[in-house]
Amino acid sequence: MYAFHRLRATHVYFYKSCNFLKIELLKIFQTAPFSRSSQNCIVNGIQCSNEPWVVEIIVLHRQKWKHLCGGTLIHPNWVVTAAHSFFHPGKENQPFAPKNAYKVCIGSPKLCSGIQYNISAIHHPSFEITWDRKLVLNDLALIKLPLSIPDHLASPIPLATNSKECYVNRTGYIFGWGATTKNERDINDFSPYLQKGSVTIADNSQCSDITARLDDGKICIDCDQSPSVACNGDSGGPLVVKQENGRFVLIGISSYGDRNYENWDIYTRITAHLEWIHHIIKFHDVELFMNDQKNLIDTSLD
Structure with a gap:
């Protein structure tokens, strides 16, 4: 911030x-x-203090885990974030790191702390970006967590x-x-x-x-x-x-x-992307997701 x-x-x-993008970014900007x-x-x-639905995504570089971007817990098994974070700046369609080089940190306001889980990201199928910075569309990605996050550690936001x-x-x-x-x-x-x-x-x-x-x-x-x-x-x-x-x-x-x-x-x-979010999560358990979201909304209106 x-x-x-x-x-x-x-x-x-x-x-x-x-x-670790310092040199690369300075070449671009x-x-x-x-x-x-x-x-x-x-x-x-x-x-x-730690908001129970704010998470951090970190990436492995030169044998060290470094901060990459933020994310939001929307379901005990799912996080939503920005798709562009997983692509190399200045190089269209080139992944920023191998698929196994990402983790999510949950449950702590401290940088690169909390409980960590290995993750994989699902990018919006119509995500599009030109690194001449003239076009950015559907900058969204979903991250499936390997297990449900317990309530005492974090809780989703509606x-x-x-x-x-x-x-x-x-x-x-x-x-x-x-x-x-x-x-x-x-x-x-x-x-x-x-x-x-x-x-x-x-x-x-x-x-x-x-x-x-x-x-x-x-x-x-x-x-x-x-x-x-x-x-x-x-x-x-x-x-x-x-x-x-x-x-x-x-x-x-x-x-x-x-x-x-x-x-x-x-x-x-x-x-604008609810239909896609629901479509992806239904492969996990769409009924559970919809019920969870309804409960979150109903609770927030209490």
């Missing part, structure tokens, strides 16, 4: 975040100070289900272990503990004027009106809104940001 400087690119930048017309700094996220709800001008909340450094060249400076920030959700038509390709499958965040913004390391993390009873519902997944105008962050909209 960050801060004073952010990666600058021709059109968008991704919160691709591994510290140019660095420049981040500034606002109305302020000379961005308020950082705040450290928070998914948003109302596709007509746009959440414009609502306050959303983001979570992650992303970069906090002021020096954008030192992109390996992740938060040692989970951070929480608040953001303002904008109308997609405003954002489309800038990104040109913002479809209904995305949610736009107005950075100028947001106390916090996502940064390197926050990809795949949740965008949630608080209901009247104070409980959260998942509406988006952190994807990318527009760097030409430095005003917008883009999230993958959950309600």
Whole structure:
């Protein structure tokens, strides 16, 4: 979650975040100070206790496990995250690491901690990205866990289900272990503990004027009106809104940001992909999943 400087690119930048990507990322992106017309700094996220549905995905590199991105537990056996995190930046369709090089960390707000499970990711079949940063579609992946996560360790969050709800001008909340450094060249400076920030959700038509390709499958965040913004390391993390009873519902997944105008962050909209999510999980136990989600929603309305 960050801060004073952010990666600058021709059109968008991704919160691709591994510290061992330092050289590769600097080849792809140019660095420049981040500034606002109305302020000379961005308020950082705040450290928070472990949210029971926020998870961290780590990757094996040079015999060490490193932070990759965030994710969200939506079922005792399933996590949702961003598809682009599993592909090498700047090299279309090239996996970032072997399939057996990923784990998920659950149950701890501390970086690279908690209970760890080996995982495999299922990317959205229509996921598409061009690394000239002109096209990003269906940036979503599901991760099947090897066993059900017990309630005392973590608990799923309900998914948003109302596709007509746009959440414009609502306050959303983001979570992650992303970069906090002021020096954008030192992109390996992740938060040692989970951070929480608040953001303002904008109308997609405003954002489309800038990104040109913002479809209904995305949610736009107005950075100028947001106390916090996502940064390197926050990809795949949740965008949630608080209901009247104070409980959260998942509406988006952190994807990318527009760097030409430095005003917008883009999230993958959950309600646009419910059918695919349900289709994938039905191979595990769709009835159980639907019942779990109904129970979560019913409980959140208590």
